[in-house]
Amino acid sequence: MVREKIYKACYILFLALFAVICATGLIRIFWRTHRLPTALPLRFEEAQRMAKENRYKEALKEYRAALKITRESDTYLQMGIMLNKLGDAKGEIANYEEALELEDPMIRENLAIAYMKQNRDKEAYSLLRVALFQKPRDSALHMHLGLVLEKLGNMNDALKEYQEALRLDPKNAAAHSNFAVALTSLGKDAEAAEQFKLALKSDPKHLDALNNLGIMAGRQGDLDTAIERFKSAIDAHPDDAQSHANLALAWEKKGDKEQAIAEYEEVLKLKPDHGPATRRLKALKPEVGPEPPPVASEKKSGE
Secondary structure, three states, X not given: OHHHHHHHHHXXXXXXXXXXXXXXXXXXXXXXXXXXXXXXXXXXXXXXXXXXXXXXXXXXXXXXXXXXXXXXXXXXXHHHHHHHHOOOHHHHHHHHHHHHHHOOHHHHHHHHHHHHHOOOHHHHHHHHHHHHHHOOOOHHHHHHHHHHHHHOOOHHHHHHHHHHHHHHOOOOHHHHHHHHXXXXXXXXXXXXHXXXXXXXXXXXXXXXXXXXHHHHHHHOOOHHHHHHHHHHHHHHOOOXXXXXXXXXXXXXXXXXXXXXXXXXXXXXXXXXXXXXHHHXXXXXXXXXXXXXXXXXXXXXXOO
């Protein structure tokens, strides 16, 4: 009799536990199917609105709140962008490293880019190789692998990666531009110019292509074309200090002191710690200074 009561009690306890487990599962399903489609998009919408208004710290707070609802790759990617805007390189890297377990190739790509900025090129290379194993036909991944290979001194393989990036996506403006910069470093200026022009065909406002074509024109003594290229870059990106600096150098070489001074002053408004602009402005304001330095060397997109 006692044994039967014990069996009965255990059976009831088992049923109770089973009911609790089932109820917990149903609650989780309800949470994911009802709360996530409403709460998560609302968080994202608010964060994106703040980001558009350059309220990066507030946007970051909203994205972190979204992570408490569910861990999604998109949330980490947006957080990384905000941390980058805020100049928090360590925070950006830590954010992407935390998200690696999600096995998203875009997380690996963005972490690789962040590593390259810190000259952690071998780590970046490893990440991009894994990402390409996941997405072998991704043009941007091949382009970034080309960049890191170039930094590691393997130019031949870098060129192959740029070409593969363009084979997969002939309209990849950044790949055209980076390929062009690599060609310039090899002294192949004519081929490089064609690649910069193809970048502009895909993206007429591509900053690096406009500036680099201006630099190349300036080196060839065609200052009028250089000035037009730099003006186009400024029209498309008025807050880019380097474009104003390039235009100032071109005006100075052309002998237009007033225009050069105006552009150098604009550089310092945008970037007060711009050393070359500060030095040239000091040289030009009291009197015409010595022969100006060469125009700035090419910048690379994607770094």
